[in-house]
Amino acid sequence: MRILLLEDEFSLRISIKEFLEDINYEVDDYADGLDAYDAIYSKSYDLLLLDVNVPSMNGFELLQSVRKDNNKTPAIFLTSMTDIENFNEGYKKGCCDYIRKPFELLELELRVKQAILRFYLDDSEQIMISETIFYDMLKGKLMLSGKEIVLRKIEKDILELLLKNKNSVVSMQMFQEHIWGDYVEPATIRVQVNNLKQKLPDDIIQNRRGMGYIIER
The missing domain is CATH 1.10.10.10 (Winged helix-like DNA-binding domain superfamily/Winged helix DNA-binding domain)
Known part of the structure; x- marks a missing residue:
């Protein structure tokens, strides 16, 4: 399973990447929205983990753009936002879940597994x-x-x-x-x-x- 991670906070990005790789996911990590956007069109991913507030192209804009091209890869937003309007905006753009910062890495693992199960496996591992x-x-x-x-x-x-x-x-x-x-x-x-x-x-x-x-x- 290959995951794209978009997160501009260096220490958090590295922590997430190392954690997911330790549990056997492949992870390509990016700090810039446009770099992540280009990667989505040059490689194939099973899941997108997207911070919202990142340079060049924010997570909302990125997901909206790839959804317009009929890319249905499941996406989870990582965000410190708490406003219900922001959550609503993300779901409108096509995400399947949110993880509020700060979060435990175990929560991340569970949310990632559930997103993959729902999208690919019909709730059966x-x-x-x-x-x-x-x-x-x-x-x-x-x-x-x-x-x-x-x-x-x-x-x-x-x-x-x-x-x-x-x-x-x-x-x-x-x-x-x-x-x-x-x-x-x-x-x-x-x-x-x-x-x-x-x-x-x-x-x-x-x-x-x-x-x-x-x-x-």
Whole structure:
């Protein structure tokens, strides 16, 4: 799971980043709204953590702009604001939650998990791939008949992208944009997908020649 963090207070930003990385999230951190805005269009994120009062483009403006481009990535505002009108403004711009500063990092963890569960997993931490295969999106664990299948980071990223687009073909371009963030040779993608396929039953990940890969369930 990759998170974008926008927070201009240095010590708080580093504390949040280190905490989230310690519990196995990937975090890209920014202090400037425009830098964060550019990153959203160059990479793929599973969650946006946005301070409201930041330089160049505030959190409200940033989220409003990406929502206009039909980016539905869940977003949580981090703010010291207490005025109900400000909260209302944030929800109108498309956030799913607020965290009031100062906050405990445990609260942040809980809110992040809930936002991900609501948006991606329909309140269930485990995604059923087949009758014997489950993937825990939050813990990044793949279980086959009750035993964990150890995955490398790139294999987890590929599997999660396929599961988020279950029953739809994931194209080479989507793999490039969402996982590598830049152009890579299709042969490299095929090698990594095949490495993952070897750890799963034959029919789980299917190739659609000339189109990409799909998990159908």
